[in-house]
Amino acid sequence: MDLFQIINDIAQADPEVYARFDSRRATFRHLLGFGRKFSAAALPVALSTLFTKAYGQTATLPAAVINALTLALQLEYLEYHFYDTALNSPALMLSSDESRSLTTIRNDENLHITTLRSALGNTVSPLTRKDFDYTGSQGQTQAVLFPGLGAPGTGLFTDRTAFFSLAQMLEDTGVRAYKGAVPSLNISTTQDAVKDILEVALNIHSVEARHAARVRSLRRGGVQSITAPKSWTTPDETPATPPLPHGGTRAPNAVGPYNAGSPAATSPAESNVLQGPAALNVQTLTVGVSGTAGAEAFDEPLDAATVKAIAKNFAVTPALLFN
Amino acid sequence: MPENSADNPASDHSSPLARRRFLRYSGAGLAAGGLWLAGCAKDKNEITPSSRLDVGAGDPGILNFAYALEQLEAAFYAQVVAGPYFASASAAEKAILSDLRDHEAIHAALFKNLLGSNAIKDLNFDFSNIDFSQRTTAESASRLGVLNAARAFEDLGVAAYNGVGRYITSNDNLLLAGKIVSVEARHAAIIRELITANTFVASDVVDTTNNGLEKSKRPQDVLTIANTFLAEGSKLSAANIK
Numbered sequence: 342m343d344l345f346q347i348i349n350d351i352a353q354a355d356p357e358v359y360a361r362f363d364s365r366r367a368t369f370r371h372l373l374g375f376g377r378k379f380s381a382a383a384l385p386v387a388l389s390t391l392f393t394k395a396y397g398q399t400a401t402l403p404a405a406v407i408n409a410l411t412l413a414l415q416l417e418y419l420e421y422h423f424y425d426t427a428l429n430s431p432a433l434m435l436s437s438d439e440s441r442s443l444t445t446i447r448n449d450e451n452l453h454i455t456t457l458r459s460a461l462g463n464t465v466s467p468l469t470r471k472d473f474d475y476t477g478s479q480g481q482t483q484a485v486l487f488p489g490l491g492a493p494g495t496g497l498f499t500d501r502t503a504f505f506s507l508a509q510m511l512e513d514t515g516v517r518a519y520k521g522a523v524p525s526l527n528i529s530t531t532q533d534a535v536k537d538i539l540e541v542a543l544n545i546h547s548v549e550a551r552h553a554a555r556v557r558s559l560r561r562g563g564v565q566s567i568t569a570p571k572s573w574t575t576p577d578e579t580p581a582t583p584p585l586p587h588g589g590t591r592a593p594n595a596v597g598p599y600n601a602g603s604p605a606a607t608s609p610a611e612s613n614v615l616q617g618p619a620a621l622n623v624q625t626l627t628v629g630v631s632g633t634a635g636a637e638a639f640d641e642p643l644d645a646a647t648v649k650a651i652a653k654n655f656a657v658t659p660a661l662l663f664n
Numbered sequence: 665m666p667e668n669s670a671d672n673p674a675s676d677h678s679s680p681l682a683r684r685r686f687l688r689y690s691g692a693g694l695a696a697g698g699l700w701l702a703g704c705a706k707d708k709n710e711i712t713p714s715s716r717l718d719v720g721a722g723d724p725g726i727l728n729f730a731y732a733l734e735q736l737e738a739a740f741y742a743q744v745v746a747g748p749y750f751a752s753a754s755a756a757e758k759a760i761l762s763d764l765r766d767h768e769a770i771h772a773a774l775f776k777n778l779l780g781s782n783a784i785k786d787l788n789f790d791f792s793n794i795d796f797s798q799r800t801t802a803e804s805a806s807r808l809g810v811l812n813a814a815r816a817f818e819d820l821g822v823a824a825y826n827g828v829g830r831y832i833t834s835n836d837n838l839l840l841a842g843k844i845v846s847v848e849a850r851h852a853a854i855i856r857e858l859i860t861a862n863t864f865v866a867s868d869v870v871d872t873t874n875n876g877l878e879k880s881k882r883p884q885d886v887l888t889i890a891n892t893f894l895a896e897g898s899k900l901s902a903a904n905i906k
Contacts, residue, residue, distance in 0.1 A: 540826065540827075545876065554849070571763065621777055627769045631766050634763065640846040640850075
């Protein structure tokens, strides 16, 4: 990344960019500060913070980018409070191995919140445990989906099976949500600030996938267990996982972590085996592979509307979240 | 990046470069120190040695870059499942490594098919630094154990897809990379857990202090590592992916 070139490119389009940064001297002082304070890997975030500051919060981020980041941030809050509640729930009888891994995941989600809030200009009000209903009853306006996961907006968890089951669903949905958001972040404008945000999303996406794999190995009783689930999605999960309610918004399609989204051509079910522009059947492309490898080898994106329909089940007031 | 012309001040006095050259020698440029010099060192590496096979430019170059990495992983796991460690591995490890072999073979086959006549050749590998009889790297051994090598390849693959995404033009290609990278991340997570508990996310691959972001690697940095497992004549350059 050539910081000076990025700023020069912007200066071509916006001669006042240096004034926006206070002054050119101050700009470089900012950049030097980043060099000292952050590793190179942290630079994209540092930079996007700088640009957000320069351009007055999110005013110049394209609307599609703001929408994608806002949904991502709400999903991170959903996950953070989910794990935070679990870690404070003695009735779950978490083993030390489970506690350590879930703490790692919770802390990652907290950092993702910080990162996404920063990219959005730190203007978003934080969401709290009060905003979420992990029983899936939408604040007791629909039937409870996960008994034992507290009460609307409050309460500790008591049901291990329900907790780990929902953990897997939320992680796998999170991976699909980031993947589905990627095209809306791949916008070439004055490019680099937005490209940095695209890379931030990719860098969160793979961390969510690591979480999903770990939750799955906890669910099967540890890494040396050969029972289901595998650490990757398998095609049988698509029909076997009961669909979630969607308030009629997505009818007639079933909504779920492994189901197709809309349109199904770009958000196919996780059992999909057709890849690439020519819809090649990857299951038959290579001889000698297992009968499920073709579907396992690719995770599928999920469109924002379907992600929102899934996530709304866990909002105390669905009208206020995941819109 | 037009860095090379910056090394020749006489070549170009037109705006962005001239200003940049000035900055390099101004107080700001000098003070930028480590960061700036790191950039220069990296640029020197972009000069392609004649022995390197270039993966090409644009989206086809990026697909070839990915194809090369998938070929490397596929060849590695094919050798793993035929080796002595695998023969005596636990049932779970056999199941996992068999799945990984299948997944990587499918990834490689798909890229080969998509690239058609643009595909780079079938690469030759040098796994002499891997001991296929050892589960993990043995004490004071000079060669990697199977799981350590697998971890290196999987983490490298994730960092590579993450680091090249911003250069992809077509959303179809970007989505395809996204469909694969999360599976590679799942692989990395389980391999890491097999080696050491609770390392599925750790500070060597994710910034667990500041931002929770997985660390990207740029294509040339990826190939510096990958080339150590590629035979002479198959070593790669990605100098034209930008």
